[in-house]
Amino acid sequence: MNAKELLLQRQSSPRLIYPAPVSDDIEFILNAGMRAPDHGCLKPWFFTVIKEQGLDNLSKIFERSATEQNFSEEKTLKAKNMPYRAPLIIIVSTQYQHHDKVPKIEQSIAAGCCAHSMQMAAFSLGYGAVWRTGDFSYNDSVKHDLNITVDNDIIGFIYIGTPAKDIPLKPLKSIEHHVSYL
Numbered sequence: 001m002n003a004k005e006l007l008l009q010r011q012s013s014p015r016l017i018y019p020a021p022v023s024d025d026i027e028f029i030l031n032a033g034m035r036a037p038d039h040g041c042l043k044p045w046f047f048t049v050i051k052e053q054g055l056d057n058l059s060k061i062f063e064r065s066a067t068e069q070n071f072s073e074e075k076t077l078k079a080k081n082m083p084y085r086a087p088l089i090i091i092v093s094t095q096y097q098h099h100d101k102v103p104k105i106e107q108s109i110a111a112g113c114c115a116h117s118m119q120m121a122a123f124s125l126g127y128g129a130v131w132r133t134g135d136f137s138y139n140d141s142v143k144h145d146l147n148i149t150v151d152n153d154i155i156g157f158i159y160i161g162t163p164a165k166d167i168p169l170k171p172l173k174s175i176e177h178h179v180s181y182l
Helices: 003-009 023-034 053-068 073-085 104-124 140-145
Strands: 045-051 088-094 128-132 154-163
Touching (some): 023 045, 053 088, 088 104, 104 128, 104 154
Antiparallel strands (some): 088 154
16 A cells, blocks of 8 residues: 555544454554654653453443443443444543643644554554544543543544454545635
8 A cells, every 4th residue: 555545545444343453563553653743842642552451441431431420321331332342442642741832732733643643554554443532532530540631631542453344435525615725
């Protein structure tokens, strides 16, 4: 797969199964995240890799948070099962740093670039991936249980595995109403 194919054919794969990336592939994916654009070279991000028993731990964290928020029984069960939608999850969170020339928003965008790079890296290796956020991304209890301080953000949960089924390639989106030239 060349770079053009990667950039124009990448798409999210919402249903992922084993096989999951092996350790060399995980390292490649993480290193791709580390290459994200980063004003000031602050590396204002952190990666939490979740696999195997970690999926069970994340399931308990989501279930506990759902219970604390008085979710319905159905929604709590859905939350409990969320981590099992892929055999590997990489959580991208911020590690904001005070810097006179690099505001918090730029650091957040840099962490978002990490998530994007990791999703692209997974796709380049033949895996499927989907970047998810949702209620638990913004929940202080979830952050606490994941050792993320409340003053930092969960940028996303990158679910990675083998696509459960082939997904037809989506057509390119038109740039017509999204660009101007000066």
